[in-house]
Amino acid sequence: MGAFLTFALDEGGALVRVDDVAKGIKCGCHCPHCNAPLYAKNTGQIREHHFAHAHGLECEGAYESSLHLLAKEVLQETGRIMLPQSISSTFPSGLVRIHNVEVEKWDERYGFRPDVEGVMDNGERLLIEFLVSHKVDGKKRQIIVDNNLKCIEIDINYQALDRAKLKEFLTDTADDRKWIVSMPPPQKPTGESFSYGRNPLYENARDFLKEIFDEGTIIIHPYSTSFYHPDKPFDLRQIGYDVCEINTKYRGFKSDLLLFRSQKENKGHISINIRGRRRCEGFRYPKGLRIIDIIFRSISSEESVKQRLKKGELIGDMEMDIVYFGFKE
Structure with missing residues (x-):
């Protein structure tokens, strides 16, 4: 059971807010995760306005998918991102502008599709991955490291499904984000414990x-x-x-x-x-x-x-x- 779903996709595939559409099934919206039709519950005075699945069942991935889509849309609109510090001087930090922003464009050369990519003022390419449920996997990480690509991963799990708050999070702070670099060798855990994977x-x-x-x-x-x-x-x-x-x-x-x-x-x-x-x-x-x-x-x-x-x-x-x-x- 997640938080209220306040964004959905309209008939044209655009992300829309629940208060900006007609009420009930007339909203013509569908779930960004399972594609099922939604009701817009946007007339009540007590509960927060939200979308609900027309078939009455819960969709576990609906909130996360909407948050993922909204974050990409906000970044594309603002064209700015606060970058974290890095141990390497070759990585930029602070607030930067990104131009020619593209969302989920397939990269034939490297064989993967970044959430967002753009070009910084210094001419370097910047890749951005949003973490909701899945981190950048080992294969993608290795491609990024081997080709010296500039890529940050931003954890948005703790963010609200709110356009203004997401914009503030992306541009005013460097929290919950990191550069994708080579991983250090794994450390063996210390302390008394048992392997519950085997028990x-x-x-x-x-x-x-x-x-x-x-x-x-x-x-x-x-x-x-x-x-x-x-x-x-x-x-x-x-x-x-x-x-x-x-x-x-x-x-x-x-x-x-x-x-x-x-x-x-x-x-x-x-x-x-x-x-x-x-x-x-x-x-x-x-x-x-x-x-x-x-x-x-x-x-x-x-x-x-x-x-x-x-x-x-x-x-x-x-x-x-x-x-x-x-x-x-």
Whole structure:
């Protein structure tokens, strides 16, 4: 379940805002991800105006596809981009103008299609890739590095589907972007952990969480990082978290379990994840998302996992730990 879809494609393939089209099915718009017809819900006074799929089903990629399209369109319109610093003096930085801007033009020479490309004032070609769900892959990275191409990757997962805010993000800050350069050799992780890729109990633990929620409760003991009650466990269902989706994404962030409140305007999404080790320092996550990571340093049996998850006994245990992101302390 993602944020509201406020942009869609009209009959001519142009990106349009929900308040700029006729209401209902008369808007003539379709989803930029699955191409299904959309209703424009743009007359209400309570909920944010948005598009909804005419068939009534959710489309997981609709928001991300619209954000991707809008970012490319905004960059093409502004012709300016703030570039990040680089360890190499051959890479420019700061606000630059780009001319002859083209969107998704196939490059026969290098065999790939950049999101946006243009020419800077110094005559150099600049490629821009927007990260929503997929990073620049290894093959494309190698082509960029081998041919000394100037290419930046901009992570827009944390940005709102809003033209003015995207323009400000692209031109006023160098946050969440980096130059595509050769990768350093991989470092072996340090610290005690287990490889949940090889341990079948990792997959089972995720199923246990869903099973426990379906039974009517997920109890979390907050301890040092308090949500609401610092001295006792609480039941997520008692505070309105009545919807649970398994193995899904919210604004590009993948969750083992995604919980939200269907009856609240501010749904307060919570992502619960089973992991073998802590995330690295400086970990970034989407705004509006709160994250609970359950860390299994070792697992002895399925029964021990079930009992601890049901009781909320996750802190201070020799086998499990819990880490919070986005909650008020």
